[in-house]
Amino acid sequence: MMGKVTLRNLAAHKIRLVLTAVAVILGVAFVAGTLIFTDSMNKQFDDLFSRVGKNVAVDVRAKQVVDGDDDGTAAQPVPASVLTTLRGIDGVKNPQGNVTGYAAVVGKDGKVVGTPQNGPPQIGANWTNGGSYDLSAGHAPQGPSEIVLDEKTAEKGKLGVGDTARVLTSGAPRQMRIVGLIDAGNLMGATFTGFDTATAQKLLLKPGYFTDIEMGSTGPSQTELRDRVAKALPGDLEAVTGEKLREESKSDIATMMNFFRTFLLAFALISIFVGAFIIFNTFSMLVAQRTRELALLRAVGAARAQVTRAVIGEAVAVGVVGSTLGLLAGAGLASLLQSQVGDAGDGGLTFTATPVIWSYVVGIVVTVVSAYFPARRAAKIPPVAAMRDDVALPQRSMRIRIALGSLLTLVGAALIAVGLGGGGGNPVVPVGAGAFAVFIGVAMLAPVISVPVLRLLGAAPARLMGSPGRLAQQNALRNPRRTAATAAALMIGLALITTVNVLGATMRASIDSQVDAQFGADYLVLPKGAGGVAADVEQKVKAVPGVQSASSTYEGDAKIAGKKVSYMSGDPAVIGKAARLKMVSGGTDLGAAGIMVDEDTADDNHWKVGSAVPVTFPDGKTERLTVAGVFTKSDLIGPRLMSTQMYLRHTVKPSVDGVVVDTAATNTATKTALESALKDHPDLTVFDQSALKDEARKQVDGFVTFLTILLVMSVIIAAVGVINTLALSVIERTREIGLLRAIGISRRQLRRMIRLESIMIAVFGAVLGMAIGVAFGAALQNALADEGLGVLAVPYGTLVVYLVVAAVIGVLAALWPAWRAGRMDVLKAIATE
Incomplete structure (x- = not known):
C-alpha cells in the first residue's frame, strides 16, 4: 500500500520534485564529468606511453643526486663511450643513445608553434631509425641543417617538407630545412623536432654525450639484463628496466591527473553540498504541506516506519532520476572539458564503470540523507492531527540550534586556524573540515541572524512600495528556518566566490607592492x-x-x-x-x-x-x-x-x-x-615595471576567473533552490493569496510582493556569504603574509556587483512562482483548505 502512496505522491508533486532533481542533476553532472574526463585523459596518456620505448628492455641513465631531478637530466650526461661497453655485454641488443631537450619551431606566421606557457612541452630530440615513431613523409635528418617535425606541429605552423623554418633552442636561433614528417599519433599537445644525433648533442646537450642509452634484449629477462648492465657501469650511472621506465613516466602523469581530479571533485562536492540544502528544504516543505494527509495515513493504521519509508521512497526516486540525467549531463561536461585542452583532448571519451557507480551512489545517498530528517518528522505526526483544522509540524526550540551552531562555527574557525597556522602535515584536511563546520554552523544560526537582517533589508521596500513591500518582508520573516535554509545555499557559493576574489585582489595588491619595493631593474x-x-x-x-x-x-x-x-x-x-x-x-x-x-x-x-x-x-x-x-x-x-x-x-x-x-x-x-x-x-x-605588473595581474585574473567559473555551478543550484522554495511557498499560501486578491490587491502587486520576497532572501544569502568570504580571505592573507601576500585587499566594487547579481537572481527566481500566483482563480484559491 505504501508503495502506491509513494508513486501517487510523486505523480502529484512532479513539478516540485523535478525542480529538486535539478540540484541532484547539476551536482552529479560535475562528479560524472570530472571522472569521465580524467579517465579519458588517463587512457590517452596510457596509449601514448605504450608507444614510447615499447622495445626498450633496459635504460642507462645518470643517478639522481638531488630529489626532484627527474631521471637525472640535470646531472652529468652519459658518455658516448658507454655504448662501446654495452655492446660487449651478452644479451644486449642494439643499444642507442637518446638526446632530449628544448626545441621549438617558428611557423610561417612568425609565432612559436605550440602553447608552452604552463602547457605541453616543446621537445627536441635526436632521430633514430627504429625508434618509437615512423616517418610518414620525406627522410631522416642528415647534417646540421636538417630537421623532421611531427605532423601536427607542421600543420599548425603551415610548414611542409622542403620548407625552411627558424628553430629555437638554448643557443642562437637557426634556420633549418624540414626534410621529413613523423607520425607521432596524439602527443597531447606537445611538439617534436628531430635532429641527427651529432646536431642534437650540439644544440640540446653536449657533444659526445647522451641523455640516456636504451637497449633491447636478445633473450634475457629485463631484470636479468639490467643486473648484467649495472655491473659494467661506473658509479654515477644506473640501469633500470624498460618496464620501470614506462611506469615512472605513467606515475608522473597519474600524479598530475589525480591532483586535477581531486581539484575538480572538490568543486563538485561543493555543488552537492549546496544541493543538499535544497533537497532538505524541499522535502521539509512537502512534509509540512502534507501534514493532514500523513496524519490520516497514521490514523488508518500506517506505522511510523511506513510513513518514513514512503517519504524516503520519494527521495530515492528523485535520486535515481537525477543521477541518470546527471550522468548524461556529465558526459557532455567531459566533452566540453576536452575541447578546452587543445590537442590533448583529441582522443574522444572513455567510459568506465567508475563514473556510473559514483554518480548513482552520490545522487541517491545525498538525496536520501537530505530527506531523512523531514521523513523522520513526518513519521512523528500523531494520528489525532488528522481531525484538526489547523495542523502544523512541531518546531524544536531554537536554543539547541543556537548552541550547536555557535559551537560548530567556533570549532570550524579553530580548525581553519590550525590548518593555516603551518603546524605541519597536510593543511587541506583541517581547513576543509573547518570550512565545512563553519558553513553548517552559520546555516544553523541563520534563522536567528535573518530576523534583524531581513528587517533592515525590508525597511526600504516596505516604506517605498506600500503593501507589497510590507507583505514581502512579513512573508520572508514568517518562517525564519525556511528562509535561512534557502539563503544558506546561496551563502555557501558566494562565500567561496568572495574568498577567491579577496585572495585574488590580495595577490594583485601584494604583487604590485613587491614590484614597487623590490624591482629596481629598468x-x-x-x-x-x-x-x-x-x-x-x-x-x-x-x-x-x-x-x-x-x-x-x-x-x-x-x-x-x-x-x-x-x-x-x-x-x-x-x-x-x-x-x-x-x-x-x-x-x-x-x-x-x-x-x-x-x-x-x-x-x-x-x-x-x-x-x-x-x-x-x-x-x-x-x-x-x-x-x-x-x-x-x-x-x-x-x-x-x-x-x-x-x-x-x-x-x-x-x-x-x-x-x-x-x-x-x-x-x-x-x-x-x-x-x-x-x-x-x-x-x-x-617587460618594464608596468608590464611586469600587468602580466602578473593577468595570471592572477585567469586563476580567479577559472575558480569563479567552477563555483558558479553552486550558485546556479542555489538559484534553483530559491525557485523551489517560492513555488512551494505559493502553493502553501494559496488560500491566503486568494484572500489578498479578494480584498483588492492586484495581480501586479501580488507579483511584486513575491519578487521582493525573493530578492530579500537572495540578498540575505549574499550578504551572509560575502561576510564569511571576506573573513576567510582575511584569514588566508594573514596566514600567508610571509609567503608574499603581505597586503590585504578587499574588492569592494566586485562585492557590490555580486550583491546586484544576487538581487537579479532573486528577480529571475521569482518569475515562475509570481506568474503562477497571479493566474490563480480567486474563488478556488479561497476555497482551498
Whole structure:
C-alpha cells in the first residue's frame, strides 16, 4: 500500500520534485564529468606511453643526486663511450643513445608553434631509425641543417617538407630545412623536432654525450639484463628496466591527473553540498504541506516506519532520476572539458564503470540523507492531527540550534586556524573540515541572524512600495528556518566566490607592492614558455644603445644538509641592484666559492658571514661554499644567491631564466630598441615595471576567473533552490493569496510582493556569504603574509556587483512562482483548505 502512496505522491508533486532533481542533476553532472574526463585523459596518456620505448628492455641513465631531478637530466650526461661497453655485454641488443631537450619551431606566421606557457612541452630530440615513431613523409635528418617535425606541429605552423623554418633552442636561433614528417599519433599537445644525433648533442646537450642509452634484449629477462648492465657501469650511472621506465613516466602523469581530479571533485562536492540544502528544504516543505494527509495515513493504521519509508521512497526516486540525467549531463561536461585542452583532448571519451557507480551512489545517498530528517518528522505526526483544522509540524526550540551552531562555527574557525597556522602535515584536511563546520554552523544560526537582517533589508521596500513591500518582508520573516535554509545555499557559493576574489585582489595588491619595493631593474627579458632564454640574448641586449648593464639569471637545485634547495645565480652586483637588495651583513663579492643567503635562512641554519656550507650539486659533486653576505628577504631572488661560475660549473646544459637590464632612460624608444634586437626570438618578452605588473595581474585574473567559473555551478543550484522554495511557498499560501486578491490587491502587486520576497532572501544569502568570504580571505592573507601576500585587499566594487547579481537572481527566481500566483482563480484559491 505504501508503495502506491509513494508513486501517487510523486505523480502529484512532479513539478516540485523535478525542480529538486535539478540540484541532484547539476551536482552529479560535475562528479560524472570530472571522472569521465580524467579517465579519458588517463587512457590517452596510457596509449601514448605504450608507444614510447615499447622495445626498450633496459635504460642507462645518470643517478639522481638531488630529489626532484627527474631521471637525472640535470646531472652529468652519459658518455658516448658507454655504448662501446654495452655492446660487449651478452644479451644486449642494439643499444642507442637518446638526446632530449628544448626545441621549438617558428611557423610561417612568425609565432612559436605550440602553447608552452604552463602547457605541453616543446621537445627536441635526436632521430633514430627504429625508434618509437615512423616517418610518414620525406627522410631522416642528415647534417646540421636538417630537421623532421611531427605532423601536427607542421600543420599548425603551415610548414611542409622542403620548407625552411627558424628553430629555437638554448643557443642562437637557426634556420633549418624540414626534410621529413613523423607520425607521432596524439602527443597531447606537445611538439617534436628531430635532429641527427651529432646536431642534437650540439644544440640540446653536449657533444659526445647522451641523455640516456636504451637497449633491447636478445633473450634475457629485463631484470636479468639490467643486473648484467649495472655491473659494467661506473658509479654515477644506473640501469633500470624498460618496464620501470614506462611506469615512472605513467606515475608522473597519474600524479598530475589525480591532483586535477581531486581539484575538480572538490568543486563538485561543493555543488552537492549546496544541493543538499535544497533537497532538505524541499522535502521539509512537502512534509509540512502534507501534514493532514500523513496524519490520516497514521490514523488508518500506517506505522511510523511506513510513513518514513514512503517519504524516503520519494527521495530515492528523485535520486535515481537525477543521477541518470546527471550522468548524461556529465558526459557532455567531459566533452566540453576536452575541447578546452587543445590537442590533448583529441582522443574522444572513455567510459568506465567508475563514473556510473559514483554518480548513482552520490545522487541517491545525498538525496536520501537530505530527506531523512523531514521523513523522520513526518513519521512523528500523531494520528489525532488528522481531525484538526489547523495542523502544523512541531518546531524544536531554537536554543539547541543556537548552541550547536555557535559551537560548530567556533570549532570550524579553530580548525581553519590550525590548518593555516603551518603546524605541519597536510593543511587541506583541517581547513576543509573547518570550512565545512563553519558553513553548517552559520546555516544553523541563520534563522536567528535573518530576523534583524531581513528587517533592515525590508525597511526600504516596505516604506517605498506600500503593501507589497510590507507583505514581502512579513512573508520572508514568517518562517525564519525556511528562509535561512534557502539563503544558506546561496551563502555557501558566494562565500567561496568572495574568498577567491579577496585572495585574488590580495595577490594583485601584494604583487604590485613587491614590484614597487623590490624591482629596481629598468627591464626584464623573460621567456613565454619553459624553454628558457637563449644564451646569446645577454650579448644582444648589451649591444643595444643606452643599455648600461645586463645580466643573465639562472635557477638551479642543490642539496644542503641532505635537503633539496633552490638557488639563483648571476652577477650579484647587477642582480642585487635589480632586486634593490638590502644587505644585513657582508657584501655581494662572491668570489670563486661564495654564497649569499637571506636572514631567515641564515638564522635557521645558524650561519653568519664566513660560515662554511657544503653544497652537493646535481652532477654529484660537493663544494664547500663560504657565506659572503646576508640580505633581507627578497621574493625576486629567493633565499640563496650563487655566482654564475658556480652554476655553470655544475650544469651540463645551462638554461637562462631571464635577463635583467639597466638603461640610461626608460621610454618607448628604448623598449622598442630592445624588442628589435630580439626580433629573432619570438619566444621572449621585454617587460618594464608596468608590464611586469600587468602580466602578473593577468595570471592572477585567469586563476580567479577559472575558480569563479567552477563555483558558479553552486550558485546556479542555489538559484534553483530559491525557485523551489517560492513555488512551494505559493502553493502553501494559496488560500491566503486568494484572500489578498479578494480584498483588492492586484495581480501586479501580488507579483511584486513575491519578487521582493525573493530578492530579500537572495540578498540575505549574499550578504551572509560575502561576510564569511571576506573573513576567510582575511584569514588566508594573514596566514600567508610571509609567503608574499603581505597586503590585504578587499574588492569592494566586485562585492557590490555580486550583491546586484544576487538581487537579479532573486528577480529571475521569482518569475515562475509570481506568474503562477497571479493566474490563480480567486474563488478556488479561497476555497482551498
